[in-house]
Amino acid sequence: MAAPCFLGWDFSTQQLKVIAIDEHLRVIYEDNVHFDKDLPEFKTQGGAYVHSDRLTVTSPVLMWVKALDMILEKMKSSGFNFTQVRALSGAGQQHGSVYWKKGSIQTLKNASPELPLHQLLKACFAVSNSPIWMDSSTASQCSNLEKAVGGAQRLAAITGSRAYERFTGNQIAKIYSQNPEVYAQTERISLVSSFAASLFLGAYAPIDYSDGSGMNLLQIWEKVWSASCLDACAPGLEEKLGSPVPSHSVLGSISPYYIQRYGFSPDCKVVAFTGDNPASLAGMRLQEGDIAISLGTSDTLFLWIQEPTPALEGHILCNPVDSQTFMALLCFKNGSLMRERIRDDCASGSWDEFSKALSSTVAGNNGNLGFYFDVMEITPEAVGIHRFNSDNQKVSDFPKEVEIRALIEGQFMAKRIHAEKLGYKVMPRTRILATGGASHNKKILQVLSDVFNAPVYTIDTANSACLGSAYRAIHGLVAETNVSLADVVKLAPEPRLAVTPTTGAEELYRPLLKRYAELEQKVIYNPTSCPVK
C-alpha cells in the first residue's frame, strides 16, 4: 500500500497553490497556478478586476474552478499518486463570497468525471464575478449594519470587528439591495474557503468558525450567526449560509468525481477549509507571544490571544486550531502590489536591484519617512503617497534608493504602531514569524527585524497557508479524540532564524516610530477635507 500523504490547498488572491506532505510532515510536492499568467483568458490583474469606480473589486469565480482543473491535471501528468491522499484541507483569501444558483447542488453532486469542472459548473453561479477582500464599495451597508446593532463598538463586541467594507455581510447586503433578483436566485452563499471545500466534497461545505469571523455576522463568543446582523444585511440569510462548524471538522469523503477522474481513494476525507491567515497561523505553529507577519498580496499581522478585547481597529477571529481561544489580525491592503509598483519605478522591475537599494541606504533613512497607499488603505484609512523630510516637511519626491527604504521602513513602522495600539508589546523573547512571497527577501526581513527590534524566523516554505492546511488535514482526522494540532505537528521542522536586529536599532527607530505615528494622523483620510498634499 502506498505511503499516506495529506494535501493542503490555498485559493489566494493571485494564485492557487498546493502542497503535499507525508506522514513525517515532509513536503513531498508543491505546485501553483498563477491566475494572470496561466489563465490569461480571464484578463485579471493580480488575480482581480478593479472596476471603474475604483472601489469595487471582484474575481471571476470560474477562474478559480479552472485553476483547480489545471493544477490537478499538472499533478496527474507529473505522476502524483492520488490514491495515497488520506485527507485534504485548504484555505481561501478571506471575506470573498460565492453565490451558488438554485439547483447547483445537483450539478456538484452528479459531476461527470469525463469533463473538467469549469465546464460542468459554468451555469452554477448567480454572480459570476465574486466580490473579494480588496473591495471597498460598501460604505453605506457598513453604516447601516453598525446603526442596526447599536454602533461600531457594539458590532465589534458581537462579531470581533466593527463594520469593514470587505467583510462578507456587507458585501451580501450590497448584492441584495442592488440586485434582489440575483439574491433570490441564490440558494447558497459560500466564502472562498467553503466554496473550494464544496468543489472537493461535491456538496455545499459549511463555513468554519475562523473564516466565518471575517463576515461581521458571526457571534465569535457563542459561535452562532447573529440574528440582528443577519436581519440587517438581507432576508433569509441564515438558510443561505448554512450552520457554521468548528474549523477542525471532517466534512465527509471526497466526491466520486475525483475518485474516477484522478484516482483518489474513496476514503480520502475533506476537512473544513478556512481563511488563508488562519491557515498560516497553523502552518507557522504560532505560539502565544509570537507575532506573525504575512507579506503576500496583502500584508497581515496576527497573534494568538486568549482573552481578546474587540476594538474599533483590527479584527478578532476564532482561533482555527483551538476553539477556546482567538487570533487578532491587522490587514494592510497596500502590500506586495505596492512594493512591486515601487520596484518597477525605482529598481527597473528587479528585486535584486530593490534589495541593493536597501543595502546602500542607512537604517532610519536620514529621517526621511513615507506613506505609500496606491489604494485606500485599511490600517489606517488613508490613500495617496505622502513623503516627509527629516524636518517633517512634505516633499514631492525622494531619490530612488531613499524611496525604496522609505516604503519598506514605513510599511513596518505602521505594523509596529498598530500592533502596539492593539496592546501588543515587543518583549525580549518576542519572535517574529514571517511568511508570504516577500519573506523570500532577506533585505526586507532585515528592515522588519530592525523596526521591531526582534529576531525574524521563517519556515521552509513561504506558502504557510498551504502547509497549515495540510497540517489541519491530519489534525482533522484525530481532533475528535482531543489531540491538539501542536501534538500532531510536534515533529515538524522548527522555524529557522533568518535575521537578527542590528545593534542600536531600538534607539534609532524609537523616535522615528513616534514621528511616524504623528505624521500618520496628518495623512488619515478625512472625507470632508483632502489629506495633506
Ligand SMILES: Nc1ncnc2c1ncn2[C@@H]1O[C@H](COP(=O)(O)OP(=O)(O)O)[C@@H](O)[C@H]1O
Ligand atoms: N524576492 C522578493 N522580494 C519581494 N517580494 C517578493 C519576492 N518574491 C515574490 N515577492 C512577492 O510575493 C507576492 C506573492 O506572495 P504570495 O504570498 O504568494 O501571495 P498570495 O498568497 O496573496 O497570492 C508577489 O506579488 C511578489 O510581489
Ligand SMILES: O=C(CO)[C@@H](O)[C@H](O)COP(=O)(O)O
Ligand atoms: O483581507 C484579508 C485579511 O483580513 C487578506 O489578508 C485576504 O485574506 C487576502 O490574503 P492574501 O491573498 O493577501 O494572502
